[in-house]
Amino acid sequence: SPETLLRRLFLEESERFGVRSFPIRLIRFACRCSRERVADVIRMLGQEEVDSILAELGAVETRCDFCGMQYRFDAVDCKQALTSTTLSDAVRPASKGH
Numbered sequence: 001s002p003e004t005l006l007r008r009l010f011l012e013e014s015e016r017f018g019v020r021s022f023p024i025r026l027i028r029f030a031c032r033c034s035r036e037r038v039a040d041v042i043r044m045l046g047q048e049e050v051d052s053i054l055a056e057l058g059a060v061e062t063r064c065d066f067c068g069m070q071y072r073f074d075a076v077d078c079k080q081a082l083t084s085t086t087l088s089d090a091v092r093p094a095s096k097g098h
Helices: 002-009 011-017 037-047 049-058 074-083
Strands: 061-064 070-073
Touching: 002 011, 037 049, 037 061, 037 070, 037 074, 049 061, 049 074, 070 074
Parallel strands: none
Antiparallel strands: 061 070
C-alpha cells in the first residue's frame, strides 16, 4: 500500500513524526499564457526594438515555453500594442490559433 511504502522510505521520520498521506487529487496543467501577455511584453521591448525585429523578420513571433502555443504579431498588431494603454485595447482577435 502507499502508506507502507511511505513508512519504509521514511522510516526514521515516520518513527519520530508519523507518516500521513493525503487523499488523491487530480492535477491539471493550465498555462496562463495569452495574446494579451505577449502584447505586454511587446510594450516592454519598446518602439525601437520592435521596429528592428519587424525590419528583420517582418513580424514579432514567440512560442510559450510551457505549452508550446505560438503567437505572431505583424506591424499592425505591434502598433496597437505599443500605442495602447490597456491590454484589452492592445489586442485584436487572433486570426489563427493564438
